[in-house]
Amino acid sequence: MRKNTLSRRAVLAAGLLIGGVMACGQASANDKTFVIGVAMPFQTNSWQKGFFASAKYAAEQLNASGKKVELKIVDAGGDAQTQIQQINNLTLQGVDFIIIEPLSDTALNGAVDNAVAAGIPVLATGTGGITNPKAIELQNDFKTLGDKYVKLITDRVGTKGTAIMIRGLAGNAAEQTIQDSYTRALAKYPDIKVVSTVYGDWNQSVAQQHVTTILPTLPPKVDIIFSQGEAAFGAAQAFLAAGREVPMQVYGFSGTDVNLLIKLNEKSGYDSVAMNTDPGVGGMAVNVAVAKLSGEPVPMTMEAPVPVLSVAQLKADHGNLADSDILWLKYSYDWTLKNIIGKK
Numbered sequence: 280m281r282k283n284t285l286s287r288r289a290v291l292a293a294g295l296l297i298g299g300v301m302a303c304g305q306a307s308a309n310d311k312t313f314v315i316g317v318a319m320p321f322q323t324n325s326w327q328k329g330f331f332a333s334a335k336y337a338a339e340q341l342n343a344s345g346k347k348v349e350l351k352i353v354d355a356g357g358d359a360q361t362q363i364q365q366i367n368n369l370t371l372q373g374v375d376f377i378i379i380e381p382l383s384d385t386a387l388n389g390a391v392d393n394a395v396a397a398g399i400p401v402l403a404t405g406t407g408g409i410t411n412p413k414a415i416e417l418q419n420d421f422k423t424l425g426d427k428y429v430k431l432i433t434d435r436v437g438t439k440g441t442a443i444m445i446r447g448l449a450g451n452a453a454e455q456t457i458q459d460s461y462t463r464a465l466a467k468y469p470d471i472k473v474v475s476t477v478y479g480d481w482n483q484s485v486a487q488q489h490v491t492t493i494l495p496t497l498p499p500k501v502d503i504i505f506s507q508g509e510a511a512f513g514a515a516q517a518f519l520a521a522g523r524e525v526p527m528q529v530y531g532f533s534g535t536d537v538n539l540l541i542k543l544n545e546k547s548g549y550d551s552v553a554m555n556t557d558p559g560v561g562g563m564a565v566n567v568a569v570a571k572l573s574g575e576p577v578p579m580t581m582e583a584p585v586p587v588l589s590v591a592q593l594k595a596d597h598g599n600l601a602d603s604d605i606l607w608l609k610y611s612y613d614w615t616l617k618n619i620i621g622k623k
Contacts, residue, residue, distance in 0.1 A: 312347040313572045315565060316369035316377040320406055321357045324482055324509050325533040329558025329605035330380070330405055337562030341569055341612060348569060359383045366390035370397050376568040378561075379414070380405035384452035387411070400571055404564045404583075407453025415571075417564055417581045417619070419556040421453055424585060425460030428529050429468070431552055431587070432503055436527045439470040440502030443493070443526075445479040445486055445514055447507035454481075457507055465505075474498060479510035483535065487513030494521050504528035508555060512536045515543075531555045532606035537593050544590045554587040558607040566615035581619050 317334055321327060331352065338348045351374060355362035359382040367390050369377050377394050381387050381403050388411040391401050395413045403409045404417040444461070447454035465471055475493050479486030486509070494517060504514050504526045512535040515525045525543060530536040532555045543549035560583045571577045586608060588597075597606050616622040 310347070312349055313376065313569055314349045314351060314372075314374045315568050316366075316372075316374040317350055317352040317561075317565075318362055318366050318369065318377060318379045319352060319354045320362065320380045320382045322354050323357075325535075325603075325605040326481065326509060326531070326555070326558050327380075329532070329607040330561035332605075333559045333562035333607045333609070334378075334565050336609060337565040337612075341565070344612065346569055346573075346612075348565070350565070355382060357382065359386045363387055363390045367393060370394045370399060374399060375572055377401045378564045378568060379403050379409070381407060381409050382451075384409050400568070402564055402567060404560055406448075407451060407456070409452075412579075415567070415577060415579055415581075417560065417567060417583060418453075419560070419583050419585055421456040421556075422460050424457050424556075425462070425464040427554065427585065427587070428461070428505065429464040431529055431554065432505075432527055433468065433471075435550065436502055438468045440472070441498050441500065442471055442473045442503035442505055443490070443497065443501060443514075444473050444476040445490065445504065445506035445510040446476060447479065447481045447510075449478050449480075454507065461505055471503065473505070474501075479506065479508075479513065481508040481510070483509050483513035483516075483533070485513070486510035487517045490514045490517035491520070494518070494523070500524075501526045509533060512539055515539055525549070527551060529554050532558065534600045534602040534604040534606075537597055537600050537606060538602060540590060541593055541598065550590060552587050552589055553593055553606070554585065557583065557586055558605055559610055561607075563610045563615055563619060566610065566612045567620065569612065570616060570620055575616065575620060575622065577620055583619065 338350050341348045353365040355365055362382050370393050377399055387409055391411045391414050394401050402415040402417055408416050408418055446458055477489040509531055511528050511530040518525050530540045530553045532553055537553055
């Protein structure tokens with residue numbers, strides 16, 4: 280057990296109150312192993328599996344470069360109360376840093392306070408931010424995501440048409456921010472009519488089920504599908520199963536999405552792109568954690584890129600992606616220092 284673990288246990292055993300012994304957040308010894316807790320919301324969709332894989336990849340690369348990194352990954356199974364307990368447990372265990380994919384933007388604030396009071400930096404990423412200002416934020420540019428998506432669509436089908444909207448996980452702060460960005464972007468195009476809205480829960484099978492349910496109520500021709508994250512494949516499958524043409528939509532990074540887009544392109548010239556918040560942010564977050572623990576000045580707010588990949592790029596670089604896999608980009612420690620943290 281590390282030295283500061285007993286102090287942290289004492290703090291939390293007394294009611295998880297502020298005032299415990301501050302842990303040493305920056306180690307100078309060359310043989311120091313950085314223990315990083317990763318509090319995941321769930322692992323039931325391919326995006327989260329990609330986040331998990333990219334975090335492990337980053338740790339492997341850091342270890343290969345001579346830095347010593349250990350990950351402690353926990354899964355809340357979609358329950359915010361479980362995630363609170365898991366964050367508190369990571370604090371009790373004396374980890375050096377905690378990365379959170381929050382299930383709530385407010386419910387975790389107390390657990391974050393406990394960790395910070397024990398000297399453990401906390402970073403929120405992936406599923407969105409939290410309202411506790413003590414947490415470092417590494418977020419995708421959700422506010423402009425809708426503008427990018429709508430432009431990609433209108434460049435292909437024009438500024439008129441009938442559309443359906445597939446939202447993400449109800450109640451999630453990032454989901455609402457993305458939805459708000461769609462609303463703002465679509466306000467510029469009054470001739471694009473959204474005739475039905477459903478929730479897809481960032482899950483392919485849920486999206487397929489809900490789109491299948493509304494299909495009989497839709498006009499004979501639907502031109503566009505607006506969706507978040509994991510919905511594209513499921514939505515397309517609902518239309519294909521009904522013998523209907525797949526509307527224009529932007530696809531995600533899952534193997535099923537990528538392979539379907541390539542297949543549609545080869546069959547009929549269907550020309551779209553894959554764009555998504557990158558699961559590779561998991562590796563990026565690990566790099567940021569190690570930078571912080573190594574004494575680098577890390578901003579409290581950072582922005583991750585949202586990649587857009589053409590069909591040609593997908594065929595060239597990801598044509599052998601298995602349906603069960605997901606595309607994610609690899610970010611080195613040095614790249615993260617320069618492009619995310621902003622080190623000169």
